[in-house]
Amino acid sequence: MLVVEKNSLTEEIEELVAHYGNDRASLLPILQDVQRKHSYISDYAQQEIARVLDIHPVEVYGVISFYSFLYSKPMGRNIVRLCQTITCDLQGKKAVAEAIERELGIKFGGTTKDNRITLEYANCLGMCDQGPAMLINDKVYSYLTPEKAVEILGEV
Amino acid sequence: MENEKTNRVGSVIFSEYERGEAVKKAAEMSREDILGEIKISSLKGRGGAGFPTSTKWMLTAAAKSDEKYVICNADEGEPGTFKDRVLLLEYPKLVFEGMVVAGKTIGAKVGFLYLRGEYEYMLKSLHDYLSEMKQDQLLGKSICGKEGFDFDIQIRLGSGAYICGEETALIESLEGQRGEARNRPPFPVSTGYKNKPTTVNNVETLAAVSQIVTKGGEWYKTYGTNKSSGSKLFSVSGDCKKPGVYELPWGTKISELLKLVEAEKTKAVQVGGASGVCFPKSQFERTLAYEDISTGGSIIIFNESRDMVKVLKNFMEFFVEESCGQCTPCRIGNVKLLEGVEMIEDKTFTFNYINKLKELGKTMQVSSKCGLGQSSPNSFLSILENFSEEIFNGRNGGKHEK
Numbered sequence: 001m002l003v004v005e006k007n008s009l010t011e012e013i014e015e016l017v018a019h020y021g022n023d024r025a026s027l028l029p030i031l032q033d034v035q036r037k038h039s040y041i042s043d044y045a046q047q048e049i050a051r052v053l054d055i056h057p058v059e060v061y062g063v064i065s066f067y068s069f070l071y072s073k074p075m076g077r078n079i080v081r082l083c084q085t086i087t088c089d090l091q092g093k094k095a096v097a098e099a100i101e102r103e104l105g106i107k108f109g110g111t112t113k114d115n116r117i118t119l120e121y122a123n124c125l126g127m128c129d130q131g132p133a134m135l136i137n138d139k140v141y142s143y144l145t146p147e148k149a150v151e152i153l154g155e156v
Numbered sequence: 157m158e159n160e161k162t163n164r165v166g167s168v169i170f171s172e173y174e175r176g177e178a179v180k181k182a183a184e185m186s187r188e189d190i191l192g193e194i195k196i197s198s199l200k201g202r203g204g205a206g207f208p209t210s211t212k213w214m215l216t217a218a219a220k221s222d223e224k225y226v227i228c229n230a231d232e233g234e235p236g237t238f239k240d241r242v243l244l245l246e247y248p249k250l251v252f253e254g255m256v257v258a259g260k261t262i263g264a265k266v267g268f269l270y271l272r273g274e275y276e277y278m279l280k281s282l283h284d285y286l287s288e289m290k291q292d293q294l295l296g297k298s299i300c301g302k303e304g305f306d307f308d309i310q311i312r313l314g315s316g317a318y319i320c321g322e323e324t325a326l327i328e329s330l331e332g333q334r335g336e337a338r339n340r341p342p343f344p345v346s347t348g349y350k351n352k353p354t355t356v357n358n359v360e361t362l363a364a365v366s367q368i369v370t371k372g373g374e375w376y377k378t379y380g381t382n383k384s385s386g387s388k389l390f391s392v393s394g395d396c397k398k399p400g401v402y403e404l405p406w407g408t409k410i411s412e413l414l415k416l417v418e419a420e421k422t423k424a425v426q427v428g429g430a431s432g433v434c435f436p437k438s439q440f441e442r443t444l445a446y447e448d449i450s451t452g453g454s455i456i457i458f459n460e461s462r463d464m465v466k467v468l469k470n471f472m473e474f475f476v477e478e479s480c481g482q483c484t485p486c487r488i489g490n491v492k493l494l495e496g497v498e499m500i501e502d503k504t505f506t507f508n509y510i511n512k513l514k515e516l517g518k519t520m521q522v523s524s525k526c527g528l529g530q531s532s533p534n535s536f537l538s539i540l541e542n543f544s545e546e547i548f549n550g551r552n553g554g555k556h557e558k
Contacts, residue, residue, distance in 0.1 A: 025330060025332045025350070028312070028315065028329065028330075028332055029312065032313060032315065063332065063333065066334040066335060066480075067273075067316055067335070068315070068316035068317065069273045069316035070315050070316075085235045085470065085474060086236065086394075086426075086430070086456060086467065086470045086474075087393040087394055087456060090395065090462070122274070122316065123318060123478060124235040124474075125274050126232055126233075126237065126272075126275065128235070128236050128237075128238055128399070128456070129238060129391070129399035129401070130399075135274060138276035138277050139277055140274075140277055
């Protein structure tokens, strides 16, 4: 990591802490914002957040590793989460999943070579009446068919 | 995502309501009067546990502290539940005003809406709505022009953890910690967010509060049964023609619900999501009410073509992933139950071992630290009990598709 990059990240984190308040309770919103911008929370970012909030870096890592939507390793630019829970499963999740895997040439858990898409399963997205459903970043897509899902991913 | 409906039909929550009604009325009422109306209504928590709302508020109101908090639990993660999505998208007025009323009643100035990370797409519309409320003096300083009636709402996002729907895990998460459940007692009413008295209410409970304050506790009680007053929002999904959110009075029979949503050839109904109980046809005449089948409202319908072992496997995989790992019965127990389901699927089980797993399930129900591990064996136990004939004998001689 370049020094200028480090400096700008530090500045960014200090701004976030000023915005949310220098308080442990600000940790989750800060992590969510850092990740939204950088797609993950790097070791350096974790150390800086810990330093500014005056907690141990392990505390920060512990929180990141607990939540399934927070990442300490680089992810693709877009995160696709297909719902794997019961109703979406009944409504044809498997066929959608297989079509996506074939089309992108990766398995669930993987990232495309061009870093465009990381593919994951998620638990119940609360779209059970409109399944199968998936999230792409923070947007939700419902009533998926294999064809429709692949088409949507093509536009990401 | 399809546009949500704008004119839903329902007798209580979905009944007519003009923005600001509850807050304006509450501004003119004393805290005791508000508590009184809630008490008369006999409203119970709509998240599933069914704790009397007036008792929770009374305890928080009575706790001595300079700071108190209201938390709206919008971490709707139970499989098959999506009523909060509908309430937050279509009826934010009911939810947010319920929070303001709660704030006045317990003496809190700050409220948090803990919104699950999966619902991040709602964030903008919810923030816009809060701004409008501020403009209309329904939120912020001197609400409705009443000096001292101050209340502000902040929205906090979760990050994909089912366990954070458990109220003490939710509080931990709000405090910037791993979402691991606390020991109870002490309860949040005395020791909640930042160890201050806190009331944590479900989205639907707060929506009901707005209607009760506006129309009265007696009105509310005219719906439902003697022991379960009012209505319930049911999130219906699975094998039926009309899935969606339905507002029905407590006391509705499973069979009546199935007819309403046009479910055909129904074999089983899972009430309460993955942590709920699976009912066979012989029990479809039972009623949805606190005194019979108490539930947070998730209804998943399975028709005759479904393999119940596959269903159970999906539930157990869910719990293995979502167990926070803090206590042993839940962390290890769910893995063992899932292995048992896989043995059934592969026909490598022995009845002796399955019986041991049933014992393990019962042990988990009494020894797990929080509601997750206490309820995760429910579907394992109920599906094996109610569908043993099909699972071990029927369907291709006990063979199961993968």
